[in-house]
Amino acid sequence: MKILYLQDEFLICRDDIKGICVLAARKIYKGENIYNCPVVTIPFDDVKEESNLTQYLMDWSEEENCLSFGIINLLNHSDDPNVVLRKDFKDKLMTAYALKDINSCDELTIKYKCEIWFEKV
Numbered sequence: 136m137k138i139l140y141l142q143d144e145f146l147i148c149r150d151d152i153k154g155i156c157v158l159a160a161r162k163i164y165k166g167e168n169i170y171n172c173p174v175v176t177i178p179f180d181d182v183k184e185e186s187n188l189t190q191y192l193m194d195w196s197e198e199e200n201c202l203s204f205g206i207i208n209l210l211n212h213s214d215d216p217n218v219v220l221r222k223d224f225k226d227k228l229m230t231a232y233a234l235k236d237i238n239s240c241d242e243l244t245i246k247y248k249c250e251i252w253f254e255k256v
Contacts, residue, residue, distance in 0.1 A: 143170070145206055145243070156242050157209050163237040169218060170231045172205035193229070195222065203229045206243075213244035220245060 136156065139147045146158040163169055176199040182189060191208050195201035202208070207229050210218060217237050221230045237243065 142206060145170075146240070147206070147209065153211055155209050156211060157206050158240050158242055159237045161239050163233045165233050165235050167233045168230060169233055169243070170206055172203040172207045172229045172231075174201040174203045174227050174229050176201050176227065193220075196224070201227075201229070207231055210243055210245045212247040214246065216244045216246045217241065218243050218245050 136148045136150045139149055139155075141147075141160060144160045144163075146160050148156045148158055150156050174193075174195065176195050177192065178199050182192065182200060188202070192200035192202060193208070207220065210231070217233060217235050218231050219234050221232060222228075223230065231243070231245075
């Protein structure tokens with residue numbers, strides 16, 4: 136795994152198999168607010184199915200997807216995630232919280248709420 140850069144308290148890395156990964160640069164404790172990201176909402180009808188953008192969109196509401204800014208869009212999927220995302224509809228923020236203690240250099244992962252289109256590793 137190659138470290139690309141340090142952002143805030145996170146190591147952004149490139150893995151030969153998984154691609155971009157986000158690792159904790161310090162111990163993170165269960166329940167801790169890890170990161171807040173502003174989002175822009177995008178109505179379903181505004182997104183073309185064949186667009187490369189679709190792989191970065193996340194569910195926001197019954198009518199909209201969202202694109203978050205910051206590390207949240209870089210988090211990989213796990214069936215046993217260590218991070219959960221919470222939506223703030225009023226302020227249009229996505230916040231990441233630790234589901235369990237995360238050690239320094241552990242990958243931060245979420246459970247994708249969609250059909251998985253890749254081979255799990």
